Amino acid sequence: MTGKKLTPKEWMITRSIQFSGFSSIIFVLLILYFLIAQGMPALTEVPLKSLFSVRWYPIESYFGILPLVLGSLVVTIGASIVAVPLGVLTAVYIAEIAPFWAKEILKPMVELLAGLPSVVLGFLGILVVSPFLRDVLHLPTGLTALSGSLLLGLIAVPTIVSISEDALNNVPDTYRHGALALGVTRWQMIWGVVVPAARSGILTAIMLGVGRTIGETMTVMMVTGNAPVMPESFEVLFMPIRTMTATIASEMGEVASGSPHYHVLFFIAVVLFVFTLIVNIVASKISFRKMNRSERILS
Amino acid sequence: MRLRFHNPRLTEKIGTIFVTLVALSAVLPILAIVVYIVYQGSPAINWEFVSAMPRNGMHEGGILPAIVGTLYLTVGTAIFSVPVGVAAAIYLSEYAVDNALTRNIRLAIINLAGIPSVVYGLFGLGLFVIFLNFGTSILAASLTLSIMTLPVIISTTEEALRAVPQSFRVVSTSLGATKWQTIRRLVLPQALPGILTGVVLGLERAAGETAPILFTGAAFFLPRLPNSPFDATMALPYHLYVISTQVPGMPIQIQYGTVMVLMMFVLFMNLIVTFIRSRARARRQW
Numbered sequence: 379m380t381g382k383k384l385t386p387k388e389w390m391i392t393r394s395i396q397f398s399g400f401s402s403i404i405f406v407l408l409i410l411y412f413l414i415a416q417g418m419p420a421l422t423e424v425p426l427k428s429l430f431s432v433r434w435y436p437i438e439s440y441f442g443i444l445p446l447v448l449g450s451l452v453v454t455i456g457a458s459i460v461a462v463p464l465g466v467l468t469a470v471y472i473a474e475i476a477p478f479w480a481k482e483i484l485k486p487m488v489e490l491l492a493g494l495p496s497v498v499l500g501f502l503g504i505l506v507v508s509p510f511l512r513d514v515l516h517l518p519t520g521l522t523a524l525s526g527s528l529l530l531g532l533i534a535v536p537t538i539v540s541i542s543e544d545a546l547n548n549v550p551d552t553y554r555h556g557a558l559a560l561g562v563t564r565w566q567m568i569w570g571v572v573v574p575a576a577r578s579g580i581l582t583a584i585m586l587g588v589g590r591t592i593g594e595t596m597t598v599m600m601v602t603g604n605a606p607v608m609p610e611s612f613e614v615l616f617m618p619i620r621t622m623t624a625t626i627a628s629e630m631g632e633v634a635s636g637s638p639h640y641h642v643l644f645f646i647a648v649v650l651f652v653f654t655l656i657v658n659i660v661a662s663k664i665s666f667r668k669m670n671r672s673e674r675i676l677s
Numbered sequence: 678m679r680l681r682f683h684n685p686r687l688t689e690k691i692g693t694i695f696v697t698l699v700a701l702s703a704v705l706p707i708l709a710i711v712v713y714i715v716y717q718g719s720p721a722i723n724w725e726f727v728s729a730m731p732r733n734g735m736h737e738g739g740i741l742p743a744i745v746g747t748l749y750l751t752v753g754t755a756i757f758s759v760p761v762g763v764a765a766a767i768y769l770s771e772y773a774v775d776n777a778l779t780r781n782i783r784l785a786i787i788n789l790a791g792i793p794s795v796v797y798g799l800f801g802l803g804l805f806v807i808f809l810n811f812g813t814s815i816l817a818a819s820l821t822l823s824i825m826t827l828p829v830i831i832s833t834t835e836e837a838l839r840a841v842p843q844s845f846r847v848v849s850t851s852l853g854a855t856k857w858q859t860i861r862r863l864v865l866p867q868a869l870p871g872i873l874t875g876v877v878l879g880l881e882r883a884a885g886e887t888a889p890i891l892f893t894g895a896a897f898f899l900p901r902l903p904n905s906p907f908d909a910t911m912a913l914p915y916h917l918y919v920i921s922t923q924v925p926g927m928p929i930q931i932q933y934g935t936v937m938v939l940m941m942f943v944l945f946m947n948l949i950v951t952f953i954r955s956r957a958r959a960r961r962q963w
Contacts, residue, residue: 388857392772398761399768402785402831405824409792412803464703471700475693484704486951491707493878493943495885497914501921501936502710535703565689586791593793595888596914600922623795623888630799630892635807644803647796658791662784 413651417644424638429645434606434620436629441642445606447649449523449619452609453598456527457534457591462584464531465538469583472539473546474568492536500600503529508601515616521603523619529597534587541586545579546572578664585661589654592623599624622646711940718937721930727938730900735920736928740935745902746815746910747884747942750894753819753906754826754883759876761823762830766872769831770838771860790828794888797825801893816906818894822883829879837871838864870957874950881946885939887914897923913939 384392420429424441431442472484507528508520515524549572557567573580603618606625626643633639729739773779801821811817841864849859865872887895896909897919903910917935920927 384855388855391857395764395768395772398764399773399782401761401765402782402789402827405827406785406788408804409796409800409824412800412808413796416799416803464699467696467699468703471696475696476700484700486947487704487707489878489950490711490944490947493881493885493947494707494710495887495914495939495943497885497887497918498710498714498936498939501917501932502713504921505932506713532706539703563685563689565692566685589791593791593796595793595795596918600918623793626799627795627888627891630802644799647799650793650796654791654793655788658787659784662787 410651413644413648416641417646417648418641420638420641420645423641429642432608434625436633436639436642439638441638443622443642443646443649445608446620446622446625446646448609449602449606450592450621450623450650452523452614452619453526453530453602453621454588454591456523456615457530458584458588460528460531461534461538461587461591465535465583465587466542466580468535469539469542469546469580470568470573473543474564474572488536488539491532492540496533496594496596497600499529499532500597503597503601517616519603519618521601521618522616523602523609524615526598526602526619526621527615529601530591530594533594533597534591537590538583538587541583542576542580545576545583548579549575582661582664585657585664589657589661592653592657593650595623595627599627604628622650626650711944714933714936714940718933718940721934722937726931726934731898732900735898735924736926736931740913740916740931740938742899742902743911743913743916743935744938746896747913747939749815749903749910750819750822750890750912751880751884753815754822755876755880757820757823758826758830758879758883762827762876762879763834763872765827765831766834766838767860767865770835771856771864786828786831789824790832792825794825794886795891797821797889798891798893800824801889806893812907813892813894813896813909814907815894815903815910818890818910818912819906821889821893822886825886825889826879826883829882830875833875833878834868834872837868837875840871841867870953873953877946877950877953881943884946885914885943887912887918890915913942 420441424439428439429441430444431440432444433440433442434445468484468488472481472488476484503525504521508522508525510520511517511522511525512520553571553575554567557571558564562570598621602621602624604620604624605618606620607614607617609619626646629639630643633643726739727744728741730741732738769779769782773782798821801817801824805811805817805820806813809817811820845863845867846859849863850856854862890912894909894912895915896911899909899911913935917932917939920935921932
């Protein structure tokens with residue numbers, strides 16, 4: 379760059395570093411290509427009316443994906459109801475209230491939860507959570523949308539906590555000092571000044587947490603009972619359901635490559651991809667906007 | 678509105694207690710899970726369990742092939758994802774200028790991070806298993822897991838590189854070092870603890886994943902060790918899924934033992950991260 383000529387070795391290294399830099403774009407495009415190439419034939423092989431119907435019964439060629447989409451939505455909403463308050467308040471506690479030693483304990487614990495394989499949570503769901511819910515709520519089976527939501531909520535918590543906590547830590551201390559100097563209590567400072575200032579980061583955290591729950595596979599496959607029924611009322615929480623991810627994971631192993639069923643499963647993956655793409659783009663737009671605004675404030 | 682409460686001190690007290698309780702209720706399940714698994718699983722752990730092949734339709738014997746398989750997959754993932762991920766982070770932190778291309782790279786990384794694991798599985802099936810004809814193999818599964826791990830490694834490594842003060846680079850360049858020499862001799866060593874943390878966290882995730890290897894490399898039951906990268910393999914998370922949902926009448930001991938081994942794997946990697954971090958914090962000179 380400085381006019382000095384690069385040695386061949388340095389030239390090679392620089393080029394491979396640049397190429398690796400572009401690799402993420404290449405991989406996203408490759409993923410998109412393979413999903414679309416295998417998923418789009420479903421649109422011609424299966425009549426649209428059947429594809430967007432309410433009956434999923436592949437053995438008799440009923441490929442209605444609506445119950446699966448709604449199944450995913452139900453579990454995701456349920457998980458958000460659990461994870462959002464839990465995650466945001468935990469982040470507030472860690473960032474604003476906890477003494478130093480408590481932080482040092484809490485943060486590794488949250489990280490541990492983030493690293494816990496989802497199949498372990500699914501296993502505990504089958505052996506501990508489901509039987510417990512079945513007995514307490516007198517249900518015919520404990521493998522329901524509710525158990526799925528509770529466990530998925532736990533999976534979303536680490537994402538929400540760590541990103542919200544970053545957002546709270548990024549609020550300049552001058553904000554806190556200014557508020558306290560005006561005579562408000564610490565509590566009023568947190569909710570009146572710090573949290574509103576970190577609003578967009580917290581929103582990003584929530585979006586990414588929710589995005590993780592939509593895509594979660596093993597836990598929901600193991601604990602939601604895997605029944606592709608159409609959710610009709612809120613009682614669906616206490617019944618077995620089936621999500622998009624679980625459908626792919628449990629049926630892909632048995633279908634013949636190139637059959638309509640195979641293509642429909644890839645089509646579901648395209649739907650999932652689009653869902654998470656939207657969530658992630660919106661989340662990143664929120665945080666980009668935040669960066670611009672705080673830059674303006676600080677300059 | 679909030680400022681009009683009659684007794685802000687009381688509100689603060691009650692509120693603080695409430696938030697503390699919520700934070701506790703988020704953390705207690707984690708503690709409970711660890712304690713419960715150790716309590717239920719440790720009776721099943723013995724030398725035979727971790728060193729023998731499964732016998733009698735997995736109802737007896739050990740889980741050695743699953744342990745070895747997970748080790749292979751983790752190492753395979755590291756071989757592909759660490760060089761590419763670290764290089765990509767170097768590009769973003771040291772070379773990239775803020776233009777449309779860089780913004781697209783960042784968007785791509787964010788998207789990679791958000792793609793559901795089972796979708797990675799389908800992609801691996803389409804590209805590595807069928808198109809490149811690797812078959813269901815350790816190679817295909819490792820490559821699939823690598824791409825899934827990339828965003829974690831890239832973003833943590835970039836953060837670590839950016840934390841190295843800019844003045845270090847300026848001084849090095851002014852002493853006549855080339856850009857690569859500066860990166861190789863100065864920036865990378867300084868950022869090493871942060872990079873290692875990211876790598877271990879990424880690999881920890883890969884080691885625990887089931888959905889991406891379902892159709893790319895996991896074997897239901899394989900009573901021998903894989904002897905080439907083109908063999909399918911058993912793996913701890915998939916094995917746990919199999920014995921807890923697919924095989925009827927599985928002794929509960931073996932199930933809890935498998936969970937315990939898998940969790941020990943994860944705990945061990947978490948411990949490494951904590952260790953690297955605390956050492957780096959103690960030694961930091963700037």
